[in-house]
Amino acid sequence: MSTTPHAPQAPHTPQDGAEPPVLDLAAVGIGPFNLSLTALADEVEDLAYAAYDRRPAYDWHPGLMFDWAKLQVGFLADLVSLVRPTSRWSFLNYLAEHDRMYPFYIAERFHVPRREYADYCAWAAARLPGCHFGTDVTAVHWDAERALWRLTLTPADGAAGPTAAHPTTRLARNIAMGIGTEPHLPTALAVPAARTPDRVFHSGEHLHRVEGLRAQGVRDVTVVGSGQSGAEVFLDLLRRQRDAGWSLTWLTRSWGFAPLDYSKLVLEYTTPAYMRYFNGLDPAVRDRLIASQWQLYKGIDTETIDLIHAELYDHLLDGDRPPVTLLPGTALLGARTADDGTIRLTTSHADTGAERELATGAVVAATGYAARRPACLDPVEKLIAWDGQGRYDIDAGHRVRTVPEVTGGLFVQNAELHTHGAAAPDLGIGAYRGATVLNAVTGRQVFRTPERTAFQTFGG
Incomplete structure (x- = not known):
């Protein structure tokens, strides 16, 4: 099997000056x-x-x-x-x-x-x-x-x-x-991303950028966001840790690194029947429901969670690998590029309200896509x-x-x-x-x- 892109097809062009037929x-x-x-x-x-x-x-x-x-x-x-x-x-x-x-x-x-x-x-x-x-x-x-x-x-x-x-x-x-949709980068990361685009980027670019982080000798990588993309990026970085030697931090503003809800009756909320019902609701009600139903489309599949936990357990057994830190309930408030080249992240904990500054060498923003x-x-x-x-x-x-x-x-x-x-x-x-x-x-x-x-x- 090959995923190599196929050759392009030429666009429609009029023949002999004739107008092409109207498209339905x-x-x-x-x-x-x-x-x-x-x-x-x-x-x-x-x-x-x-x-x-x-x-x-x-x-x-x-x-x-x-x-x-x-x-x-x-x-x-x-x-x-x-x-x-x-x-x-x-x-x-x-x-x-x-x-x-x-x-x-x-x-x-x-x-x-x-x-x-x-x-x-x-x-x-x-x-x-x-x-x-x-x-x-x-x-x-x-x-x-x-x-x-x-x-x-x-x-x-x-x-x-x-x-x-x-x-x-x-x-x-x-x-x-x-x-x-297009990749969404939080406002807090905009300036660091502009100054160090090779070290602050969206998760959609991960496989194109990750080897560059290693080549630059980055020692600390932080993943922001806990959807499926964030989980896969974190797992990939964790599996590369032995060779790359970087410490890892994974933070999310959500209450936890929560699973995608794949139970059968909940899945009916992704059917045409619910879609028609949802469209008939008041717009304010729809917005409230979308915010509350995020585990229908933003969670992590349980198999990926199991793979991450197994890798973390191996990390525990190894004993000599760089540290790994998981921070649930942690929102990103701001970011700046310090004089020493590190990215300084200001975070706030949802429950305690405590703010702290986290220094990291690179940030992968698994912060979703926006219309x-x-x-x-x-x-x-x-x-x-x-x-x-x-x-x-x-x-x-x-x-x-x-x-x-x-x-x-x-x-x-x-x-x-x-x-x-x-x-x-x-x-x-x-x-x-x-x-x-x-x-x-x-x-x-x-x-x-x-x-x-x-x-x-x-x-x-």
Whole structure:
């Protein structure tokens, strides 16, 4: 198996000056969710569809692609299976094409290695005719006269196609924004990160940066944040400790290094049934629930916790390794770069209120990802309905509300945590959401979506 990025595809360009046909749906960004949409769209006859991404090829979280890491959801949460299990783009068909069906059957793996899932997605992305990499959507306008969205397409650096000085345009009746989230770095770390970017960075860059820390002779590393990424980074640093010789500190403002809640009835809170219920709640109630339900999407899987504890026990037996410190209930208040080159972190304990200063050689910020407002939507910003916190106002069908004169659909993928709950970033909702969007775009039920997804009745 290889996770090497595949060659880019050229963007759509007019032939002999002719305007290309109007798209029924244009997808902006090709992450797992718009890739799922693309795989499902491939089965819809007479649908004019195209997905664009500025990257040269599909690549999913390369900075966290540990060989030992597993997907936190089952393999059925692939691009299509929860809606169209017979699709040729299913994970099982990927296994069959790679002659791994029997080994997979014998392995009895419900949670597959993350690198295998990434390779599966790259396999689909390289073969789906609707995917167009190396193409940046730099602007979106609403053409009121034709009642269509107009996308400005510019080849990304190094991509084949027309020059950046001569971008092309493409008209579409509907758009699906799937550019995802971006790494979030706390304000407290902004200045140290600017001064020492090779020693203060987001966990998403970990595998690209960790050898550099060792080469610089860093003796102390601190991980901030206790989600799955923070746990995996800490475990990786702990396993490298014998050779690197660094001491480690792991801190989190949460009450503890808590597990992802993977109990069966709680998992129903990531189903379409709860998603529909959640969307109908008052916005203030939704925000309160999201804050209280963080273990649905921010916790650590128990297998990773067990691996960390086993490594810590080995550390105890060794007796001669550098110290390891775990600090729950500890918030990061500030950070500065000292004259001696160390990063000085100011922390506060949640229970005692005690503040202290911690000196460290490097900081890996496992502080999550935040929704971003894509720059390409700037030209239509005033046509979009935003809530009081500057977030999309999104209906139950994942369509962003707009001013009445905009008749074209503007759909979003994984930008609706605040309106649809913990299911929004969950891979298990991808196929369902994609099918919902395609049913809306075509005006008919192209895909039968499951009606019964939970035993619980939400809302009484």
